[in-house]
Amino acid sequence: MSTKTVTDDSFATDVLQSEKPIMVDFWAEWCGPCRAVSPILDKIAEEHADKLSIVKLNVDDNPETAMKYGITSIPAMFVFKDGEIVKRVIGAKPKPALEADLAEFLA
């Protein structure tokens, strides 16, 4: 199962108005660590589908949103709750480390 994709156009509806906490993975094709962490995020999304949504935003195709949130390093994984950023995780990490970072949203 692959996680859902969001865009500049769908960001307000899909992310900012999400009822559940939602994590946005800011990524790009040319970023090796982004590709490495992607299957791990798919796995976390699958295992915790009831608690946390995880979506992907390609920063090349959607520069407006990437710029708005000041992305300067990817992968950047931001958790949004009620339209606000409540958690920032930067850089590819092994699954247990990511789960520890996200513990409050997965419990």
Add this chain to the structure above:
Amino acid sequence: MRELIIIGSGPAGYTAAIYAARANLRPLVIASSVEFGGELMKTTEVENFPGFPEGIMGPDLMTRMQQQAERFGAEILYDDVAALDLTGEVKRVTLGSGDVHEALAVIYATGSAYRKLGLPEESALSGYGVSWCATCDGAFFRKKTVAVIGGGDSALEEATFLTRFADTVYLVHRRDALRASAALQERAFADPKIQFIWNKEVARIYGDEKVTGIGLTDTVDGSETTLDLQGVFVAIGADPRTHLVHGQLDLIPEGTIAVDGRSSRTSRPGVFAAGDVVDPTYKQAATAAGSGVVAALDAEHYLASLPAELIARATGTDAVTDEIEARAREARESEARVAAPTA
């Protein structure tokens, strides 16, 4: 249990896997969950790996090595090593998932980890203007001013790469000469976007939510200056990743794992080390690959010297098979050939 586990998936780990798999050792490669492929996964064009006259992208090179290892039967696990017990005849490798794998021999090829500046504000601003990966983050600094800290090959590669995006790239080095290779130096000196700042050390990184500048201290006269900029790329070298083997393997004063002469044999029988984790000097993809070859051949010879019953247990066969016998004989003969000239 199996015969051989290889920890690491850079040029050393994958090359060891290619040789070991072709020798029918059916190696298990623990490749790491996010850093598989090693340091070259974060690079762009690799111009000095032999066999690629037009150059090759780092991640493509590593994918090819992985495929080559798999072609001959290497098994690759994308997980991290949580703990390692190298003390007994049977080595135990515990993974992040909790799974435990056992083998008679281990090749340790974990490479090195980027060095940090050691400033208190560094980790808070990491991802907000402080970066260790120009190829990952460079594109976010279009028309901005950035600095690369360091004077080696990777610092100059990053600086040259960043000129694709940034208007100005400062190269801040604490000495007045570079360690980098001549080809890279010439390219950087000729680049109008790169400005060299000699004899300066980073004393501070400014910025609350994102980087706004750096404070520099002169290494000669101690004077202090600041630079306004938006990005800091740290390329001050790397330290061998030995934390899993502390107390189990001897290290040399430079911090790498001690090996016996030109071999890969560590202070423990059955444990071999290869790549940057044993190399305080050269640290090239091609030298790491060569070092992986050495480790695979050393492991092969070691396994051939073990009692056939033990190998049979490791390979899951109940009896000593003809194949094991034949292989042991072949390895003994080739060892005799290697030893002959010095005898």
